[in-house]
Amino acid sequence: xxxxxxxxxxLVKFRDARHWEQFHNTKDLALAISIEAAELNExxxxxxxxxxxxxxxxxxxxELADILAFSLLLAGKHGFDVKEIVLEKIKxxxxxxxxxxxxxxxxxxxxx
Amino acid sequence: xxxxxxxxxxLVKFRDARHWEQFHNTKDLALAISIEAAELNExxxxxxxxxxxxxxxxxxxxELADILAFSLLLAGKHGFDVKEIVLEKIKxxxxxxxxxxxxxxxxxxxxx
Amino acid sequence: xxxxxxxxxxLVKFRDARHWEQFHNTKDLALAISIEAAELNExxxxxxxxxxxxxxxxxxxxELADILAFSLLLAGKHGFDVKEIVLEKIKxxxxxxxxxxxxxxxxxxxxx
Amino acid sequence: xxxxxxxxxxLVKFRDARHWEQFHNTKDLALAISIEAAELNExxxxxxxxxxxxxxxxxxxxELADILAFSLLLAGKHGFDVKEIVLEKIKxxxxxxxxxxxxxxxxxxxxx
Numbered sequence: 464x465x466x467x468x469x470x471x472x473x474l475v476k477f478r479d480a481r482h483w484e485q486f487h488n489t490k491d492l493a494l495a496i497s498i499e500a501a502e503l504n505e506x507x508x509x510x511x512x513x514x515x516x517x518x519x520x521x522x523x524x525x526e527l528a529d530i531l532a533f534s535l536l537l538a539g540k541h542g543f544d545v546k547e548i549v550l551e552k553i554k555x556x557x558x559x560x561x562x563x564x565x566x567x568x569x570x571x572x573x574x575x
Numbered sequence: 576x577x578x579x580x581x582x583x584x585x586l587v588k589f590r591d592a593r594h595w596e597q598f599h600n601t602k603d604l605a606l607a608i609s610i611e612a613a614e615l616n617e618x619x620x621x622x623x624x625x626x627x628x629x630x631x632x633x634x635x636x637x638e639l640a641d642i643l644a645f646s647l648l649l650a651g652k653h654g655f656d657v658k659e660i661v662l663e664k665i666k667x668x669x670x671x672x673x674x675x676x677x678x679x680x681x682x683x684x685x686x687x
Numbered sequence: 688x689x690x691x692x693x694x695x696x697x698l699v700k701f702r703d704a705r706h707w708e709q710f711h712n713t714k715d716l717a718l719a720i721s722i723e724a725a726e727l728n729e730x731x732x733x734x735x736x737x738x739x740x741x742x743x744x745x746x747x748x749x750e751l752a753d754i755l756a757f758s759l760l761l762a763g764k765h766g767f768d769v770k771e772i773v774l775e776k777i778k779x780x781x782x783x784x785x786x787x788x789x790x791x792x793x794x795x796x797x798x799x
Numbered sequence: 800x801x802x803x804x805x806x807x808x809x810l811v812k813f814r815d816a817r818h819w820e821q822f823h824n825t826k827d828l829a830l831a832i833s834i835e836a837a838e839l840n841e842x843x844x845x846x847x848x849x850x851x852x853x854x855x856x857x858x859x860x861x862e863l864a865d866i867l868a869f870s871l872l873l874a875g876k877h878g879f880d881v882k883e884i885v886l887e888k889i890k891x892x893x894x895x896x897x898x899x900x901x902x903x904x905x906x907x908x909x910x911x
Contacts (some may be wrong), residue, residue: 466577466658482674482679486733489635490619490627494732496642497833499610501725504609507602508718509710509905512847515602523601525654528664530608530646531657538639540599541632545643546578552640553589560593567594569845606844608888609721613837620830621793624735680732682809689802699825701889705896706903713859714843714851720866728833731826734800739826744877747825749876752833752888753861753883758866767860770802774862777813777843784817 467563471539492537499529522526579658583651611641616627650667691770695763698756716761723753803882807875829831833866866903 464472479486503526507515538545559572568575590596600635615638619627650657670682680687688696702708726752731739762769783796792799800808814820818898840860846881874881895908 466579469613470658470661473662480674483677483681485679485682488624488628489630490622490624491733493612493615493619494728494830497609497616498581498725498729498732499606500605500609500612500617500642501722503605504718507605507721508722510602512600512602516600518601520653523653524660525664527650527655528645528660530642530651531661532664534639534646535640535661538643541635543636543639544592546582548636548640549582549643549647549678550585552637552644553585555637557589557751562592565595569595570597572577603845606718606840610837610844613834616830617834620834621827653820691802694882694885697886697889701893703823704898705901705903707905709903710905712848712852713847713854717836717839717901719841719842721833724829724833724836724866725856727829731829731859734826736824736826740824747877748879748884749888749891751879752884753851754836754866754870755874755885756888758863758870758886762863762867764860765856765862770806772860772864773867773871774809776868777809778864779861781813786816789819790815791821793819 465546467535470531471535471545474536475539485534487540489537489540490539492533494534496530498527499533499552502526503530507567577658578645581641583647583657584667586648587651591647594653599648599652601649601652604645604652607645608649611645614638615642689770691759693771694737694755695759699761699763702760703760711760713761713764716757716764720754720761723750723757726750727754803871806867807871807881811875814872821878823872823875824877826867827892828876830871831869832866835862835869835875838862839866 466490478487503523506518506522506526510518535545538548560575565572590599605653611684616634618630618638621632650660673685676687677684699759702711727731727747729741730746734742743781762772788799789796814823814869839859842858842862846854871881874884896911900911901908
């Protein structure tokens with residue numbers, strides 16, 4: 464079995480042992496991702512870009528894992544194939560950001 | 576090769592073709608995750624929990640894919656083993672939320 | 688003097704007594720707002736809409752005050768007239784959401 | 800009448816003309832603040848701290864106004880006195896961050 468599915472299965476097992484499926488509706492899972500993303504960002508608040516690279520690796524791993532966990536739970540809830548949706552998004556972004564227009568430029572596609 | 580690594584490799588290829596590594600510092604990658612998380616949440620704004628379950632599946636996939644993409648790029652940048660950090664977080668959360676205390680209760684561990 | 692200016696002055700006094708102006712660049716102030724907004728949202732995570740109305744009033748006040756504080760500091764830093772920019776935005780939103788089209792409908796203006 | 804109350808009254812008038820009070824529950828207003836905060840942050844994504852200071856002033860005003868608008872609507876909904884809650888939070892933060900300990904240091908109070 465693939466690693467992504469292994470992770471989703473472990474997360475679901477953790478959730479179900481605690482009878483938490485009742486709380487894991489789509490809207491609240493999305494909210495949870497966003498709250499975890501803010502906790503990740505808090506590691507860098509008031510820090511320069513350079514200082515931010517020196518972030519405590521343990522904390523970075525934990526915050527990132529939280530975001531991934533809720534994202535995988537949400538994907539699993541809707542039966543999405545994570546590999547497929549990310550590859551499709553890369554393809555779509557390739558059309559929005561063609562290499563010749565986007566190279567070296569950090570602008571949104573509608574400003575390119 | 577595992578699916579997670581395949582995704583990270585594809586994301587890095589996409590990034591490098593556009594010479595975007597220069598923008599992808601840790602602080603801004605974290606910010607990007609949080610902005611994509613807000614776009615995901617916008618799908619559910621002013622919607623009830625029930626209405627939110629009926630979200631357009633294509634949009635949900637795309638927003639989720641964006642969050643996963645930046646999360647994987649950040650993990651890749653720091654050389655993290657995604658499977659390992661998520662499994663470790665599940666283990667740690669198991670200690671913070673023991674089944675007997677957390678079952679059926681959606682409270683933070685420090686309020687249990 | 689007006690209440691908004693009184694608040695900005697108090698916030699600046701607090702900041703300057705701690706020599707924090709050096710950290711309060713525009714990008715990090717925006718990030719701080721977003722982190723405080725997530726803390727506000729955490730009060731409602733896994734809670735129904737109805738349960739959320741019964742939120743602890745003290746916590747709600749504090750999280751809201753944090754968001755307002757950083758927003759006022761950012762406005763003050765750029766010399767914005769808070770009353771003016773909010774009234775202007777209301778006017779602009781009135782054009783994007785004309786009463787006859789938007790009445791009773793919670794859609795984005797480009798979907799109306 | 801004070802400027803803050805003038806703003807809340809205008810926002811409520813705008814909301815009520817569109818029959819939007821039904822959507823403005825506490826949980827969704829908090830979510831709206833967080834989504835607007837992300838739009839503010841998007842102005843600075845992939846930009847250096849220095850570049851961020853040169854942000855388009857019109858856009859900054861609009862995003863900040865959106866955050867303030869939903870924050871004031873939430874405060875108004877709960878009958879909070881905005882001036883009072885911000886002054887109280889400043890006082891409380893003064894205890895968490897005493898000048899002698901916090902001067903020139905951008906750490907959270909529990910790390911000081």
